[in-house]
Amino acid sequence: MFDVVPILQQHQLRRTDCREQVLRYFIRTNAAISHSDLEQHFDTFDRVTLYRTLETFENKGIIHKVVDDSGAAKFAFCEDNCHAPHKHADSHVHFQCTQCGKTVCLHKITIPFVKLPEGFYAEESQYLIKGTCDKCEILA
């Protein structure tokens, strides 16, 4: 089983059962996870604990927000070098599959540079591509 303890230590986080299990779930799932996914998967933890865990992970640069058209806030594991609070380095494209409904990080595909008009300053950007993923390709 994947050892998540070094990741928690690296981000100066105390080990808790909830943190370890949620982190393991993020790494294993390899797709964006919503609050309700988490609640369904972990009925042993209460909602507040799960919310706080997500918040902590996002602030620490362990997971990042993923925007798709489901209307629900989703999060995925950060593979890029995200360390300092609110300094996420994730600038990759997200892909939402219209067949299986999963939204995944395309870590190697960087969001194209967009030149903004004068006076506009970007803080973050989201880039979503919809279509058929590699797992559904054969069935499509």
Ligand SMILES: [Zn+2]
């Ligand atoms: Zn990140």
Ligand SMILES: [Zn+2]
């Ligand atoms: Zn798919």
Ligand SMILES: [Zn+2]
């Ligand atoms: Zn991502």
